[in-house]
Amino acid sequence: MKDLIDILDLSIPEIDKLIEVANDIIENPENYREKCKYKKLATLFFEPSTRTRLSFEAAMYELGGNVLGFSEAQSSSAAKGESVSDTVRTVEAYADIIAMRHPKEGAPTVAAAKTQIPIINAGDGGHNHPTQTLTDLLTIKREVGRLDNLTIGLCGDLKFGRTVHSLIQAMVRYDNIKFIMISPKELKLPEYLINEVLVKKNIEFVETESLEESMPELDILYMTRVQKERFFNEADYVRLKDTYILTPDKLEHAKPTMRVLHPLPRVNEISVEVDKDERACYFRQAKNGKYIRMALILKLLGIE
Amino acid sequence: MHIDEIVNGIVIDHIAAGKSMEIYKLLNLDQLECSVAIIKNVNSKKMGKKDIIKIDEALDVNLDALGYIDNGITINTIENGVKTNKRHCELPERIVNVVKCKNPRCITSVEQEIDHVFKLTDRENKIYRCIYCEMKAKN
Numbered sequence: 282m283k284d285l286i287d288i289l290d291l292s293i294p295e296i297d298k299l300i301e302v303a304n305d306i307i308e309n310p311e312n313y314r315e316k317c318k319y320k321k322l323a324t325l326f327f328e329p330s331t332r333t334r335l336s337f338e339a340a341m342y343e344l345g346g347n348v349l350g351f352s353e354a355q356s357s358s359a360a361k362g363e364s365v366s367d368t369v370r371t372v373e374a375y376a377d378i379i380a381m382r383h384p385k386e387g388a389p390t391v392a393a394a395k396t397q398i399p400i401i402n403a404g405d406g407g408h409n410h411p412t413q414t415l416t417d418l419l420t421i422k423r424e425v426g427r428l429d430n431l432t433i434g435l436c437g438d439l440k441f442g443r444t445v446h447s448l449i450q451a452m453v454r455y456d457n458i459k460f461i462m463i464s465p466k467e468l469k470l471p472e473y474l475i476n477e478v479l480v481k482k483n484i485e486f487v488e489t490e491s492l493e494e495s496m497p498e499l500d501i502l503y504m505t506r507v508q509k510e511r512f513f514n515e516a517d518y519v520r521l522k523d524t525y526i527l528t529p530d531k532l533e534h535a536k537p538t539m540r541v542l543h544p545l546p547r548v549n550e551i552s553v554e555v556d557k558d559e560r561a562c563y564f565r566q567a568k569n570g571k572y573i574r575m576a577l578i579l580k581l582l583g584i585e
Numbered sequence: 586m587h588i589d590e591i592v593n594g595i596v597i598d599h600i601a602a603g604k605s606m607e608i609y610k611l612l613n614l615d616q617l618e619c620s621v622a623i624i625k626n627v628n629s630k631k632m633g634k635k636d637i638i639k640i641d642e643a644l645d646v647n648l649d650a651l652g653y654i655d656n657g658i659t660i661n662t663i664e665n666g667v668k669t670n671k672r673h674c675e676l677p678e679r680i681v682n683v684v685k686c687k688n689p690r691c692i693t694s695v696e697q698e699i700d701h702v703f704k705l706t707d708r709e710n711k712i713y714r715c716i717y718c719e720m721k722a723k724n
């Protein structure tokens with residue numbers, strides 16, 4: 282495997298191995314401090330993203346490597362009209378591996394076809410974001426101890442939320458997974474995911490509008506932000522953005538072992554008072570993002 | 586109606602009635618100098634009605650493209666007035682530059698000179714998806 286474009290590019294054993302390496306990095310960081318010495322990661326961010334880019338850069342620095350790149354299209358040659366193909370062919374001359382975010386869906390697929398060095402998809406429009414999914418999987422494994430036999434609540438924007446779509450694709454490969462989809466009817470999961478993934482694979486799922494009623498059953502609650510940038514109509518955004526706000530009183534009905542995940546950034550869908558609860562693990566999740574990206578960089582560079 | 590027999594060329598047969606013009610455009614048959622006959626709504630025992638295209642020139646046709654449009658099509662090669670080969674189309678696994686991705690958010694909408702590639706993701710329902718953005722192909 283040269284690149285990571287889609288979470289399904291990775292087999293279950295490959296994901297298990299990445300999780301194992303990430304856990305080892307967490308326990309023995311000193312063993313990894315020079316693994317990528319003299320290696321360079323190019324972060325090509327044609328669309329701004331603070332946390333994903335910083336997470337990749339922190340990952341490479343902690344492996345002893347170096348980072349170069351740009352953080353918005355305006356500061357790259359894309360602003361002059363250069364194609365993705367030409368940009369990556371040029372960058373290939375300067376870096377050993379590329380992490381790329383682009384507003385157009387499929388841009389990393391083009392990049393992967395044009396280069397010999399590994400390409401990591403760091404988000405392509407509303408399409409894929411596989412390193413977020415790897416982060417989610419590492420977090421679930423570390424927090425709950427397993428990736429099978431889980432009831433997973435997905436709450437908020439299930440229509441446009443790419444992290445939710447990728448997580449579903451990744452989790453249906455494990456045994457005995459049940460999904461509870463909690464969303465207003467305007468933001469329900471797209472039909473194709475229901476028909477081509479859940480129904481086809483015979484996965485148990487429920488669609489509901491009530492977060493409170495679902496709470497006692499959940500092992501995982503995956504909260505998402507209603508993303509303003511996905512709406513054409515401001516009025517629709519304003520009407521739907523406050524539909525689900527997780528507060529400490531709603532959590533009272535949850536299992537003590539339940540865990541709340543969120544890909545971040547949050548706006549107001551999780552009250553800050555929830556942060557103190559041991560079950561809230563989104564900041565630990567953000568930290569896990571760095572470790573799983575370290576494991577992924579090692580794998581794609583053929584070091585680990 | 587009489588149409589001359591072909592001496593050297595191909596006959597695209599068993600086209601679903603009404604689809605022949607689509608194939609004419611797809612195979613760029615308008616650019617040929619030779620005789621091309623489009624015969625529409627021919628009575629067929631098997632299909633009820635069908636279309637046929639006769640091309641009076643030996644020509645390499647894009648079988649994948651034909652299979653994508655209609656996998657019931659057959660292609661007969663005629664040499665010296667005799668049928669020498671009969672091929673059936675199959676649903677291709679991939680089609681390259683046969684259809685364009687219509688998703689405005691897809692990289693193919695801005696990146697020049699890349700092939701528009703679709704892969705078969707659901708054979709039963711004949712669903713093809715763009716390899717870049719996974720949008721379903723629309724006929």
